[in-house]
Amino acid sequence: MKLTHSLAAKIAAIFLFILLAFFAIFCITSSLAMMDAGYYWSDSVQDPNQSDGLEISGSLPPFFPYRYTLPAIGGVSLMGCIILYLFLLCAAGHRAGREEAVYNIQDRIPFDLYVVATVIVMATLASAFPAWNMMDVRAEMLVQGLSSPEGAVILIYCCCITLAIVAFLSLSMTAATRIKTGTFWRNTVVYYVLRLCWRALCWMGRGARTLFRNMGLIWKAILIYSAYALILLLVGRETYFSAMATLWWIGINMTALLALCFFMIQLSRLQEGAKRLAAGELSYHVPTEHMFFALKQHGENLNSIGAGMTRAVEERIKSERLKTELITNVSHDIKTPLTSILNYVDLLKKEPQAGETAKEYIAVLDRQAHRLKKLTEDVLEASKAATGNIKVELAPTDAVELLRQCVAEYEGRFQQAGLATVVQAPEGKAAILADGRLLWRVFDNLLGNIAKYAQRGTRVYAAVAKDASDVVVTLKNISRDALNISEEELMERFVRGDSARSTEGSGLGLSIARSLVELQGGRFGIAIDCDLFKVELRFSAIEE
């Protein structure tokens, strides 16, 4: 442990300091007194023991024999005091077990108060002992010995000076602590007062700013112009205003103010128009009838921006609609020939005289025709879901019931695929605002994927959980094939987790599911952890 961090060392140092300070002061004072009395170099004063022709006007003080050792003791004590003082400065604020300096009780007193208090203490000590001046201590006082009233005065004097020094020491120590912690200025009354003033100023500034900001453009103009006119009036009052001139002055300024207000009204209309355009209200028409010159032109430009943007948006919506219509029509047109293909393939399957090879070929035709059918349906669905071209009827829906129903629908297919299902649901209901039919289509896609791609003999976890404000539905399964593909890629259209290994599926399932969930205001996320495939649907919970 460092010496500066030890409490015992500090206390000992303080005691020693007081003792040494007292000694030093006493010795120095006595020496000075004796020097002043001329005991050192006056020929008339000599050692009484030597009695070598000594002429003494009075009796000698008891310290006289030590008149040469006293200053030496005083000097050494002074040196000791200075060393202890430096040590205490270093030790100030440090505590055992703490690396950095910490505040003690005395350090919590505001520093300027502390300084004032110290000065008051010193002044009180000075007034308690009028003979503050060292030169007032006379050698005669010493002669009577320390137990005499005059000697006691010297002791009291020394005590007072020591007390003053101790007060100074404590001030130095607290200053040292404050400087070490780097908060010297923080803990002062002046700082507090200044900070309070600064805060009040800031608050007033903010208030004025808010007031000014919320003021209408016209009021701002009036305020600023009035301030300007007031300054002009104050500055120019004595120099050139006669009564007539004052009237003129007021008239001119009133006209200018009116013109300014008129201008500001038009500007605020333009501002309003621009704000509405920015907010997407493209049909807003800026009234330009009573505007003039540049302002009118600006207003008309704003109006034509609105018109242009409306046209652009309309065109975009139209092209979007055309795209959806095209996909819808093509899908419907494909369905008619597809019906024939499926039916005739089915009839071919039943032809008795077909050979083995022919039967294989027919099986391929059958499989591919069904795939084409699924693909057509998925493309139609994906296009509608992505463009939001689906009627969404949101109603309070119980996620727990829904999940149970969906899992029950897939029970048979899961059994065929060798999958066991585990449904984890909370007690009671988990109400969300959703369209049950669309949500079934989401789960149809997701559970269909699981039936297609999950590893045989594993479990499928379907869970509903209530979050802080959300209802979270998660589906987890182990993928049969390694999923060396990122989540983002997997959600792209026409991407399948198994690359080209399976011919089943269109790769649109996840994309459709996501679009449908987002249409209902939910969030859709998937996560892949090695072979674990996890889908998470998040909806805001509602009270029922």
Place this chain on the structure above:
Amino acid sequence: MYNILICDDDRDIVAALKIYLTAEGYHTFEAYNGNDALGIIARETIHLVLLDVMMPGPDGLATTAALREKSNIPVILLTAKSEDTDKVLGLSIGADDYITKPFNPMEVLARVRSQLRRYTMLGGMHGMEKKPSIISIDGVEIDDEAKTVTVDGEPVNLTPIEYSILKLLMEHAGKVFSSARIYELVWKDPAWGAENTVAVHIRHIREKLEINPAEPRYLKVVWGQGYKFEKGCKGKQ
């Protein structure tokens, strides 16, 4: 021997349907537009019409509307559109059923059979007095005394649990029951996480009752709410 009119502007589809229906023992007439179809219906005795919606000339919906002015023979619409609004429009104009292309021939046959039964057999049964124990909705009939269920006259085999569930839903047709509620009412036990089995039972009932269990007509799933027996699901009753 029933006469069925097939009307579609795609000759291949008409030919394929003709093969299937003839194989089932029906006699078929073919038409390739709406006007021809109406002409044949006027001339011949037709028991059922399979009608394509999107045709040149008067389309399937117009033809159905024209047909309904004179006759109430069953009409099954065939169409490439699968939007719900189209189905509702078709059914409300007077069609009895609706099949979307590309269709499964087996499903077409099943629906044809069902509609013919309803038209020929059940139509004549309207005069019959009904036993109070019988609940009959849209061709589905359960007899609580005999514990039998028939769909358009065809008997259906249900397990006792399935029967109880169906009875509950038919007694309160149109009302939605959550799986927990069904469990409590049928098993007469509080449902403590046992509701999962209800959904599975209902799927089994649907597989037995419906022609296409993925698109049920009677036992409907109300997603996220429960199950109900649809009342008045067909265009006319």
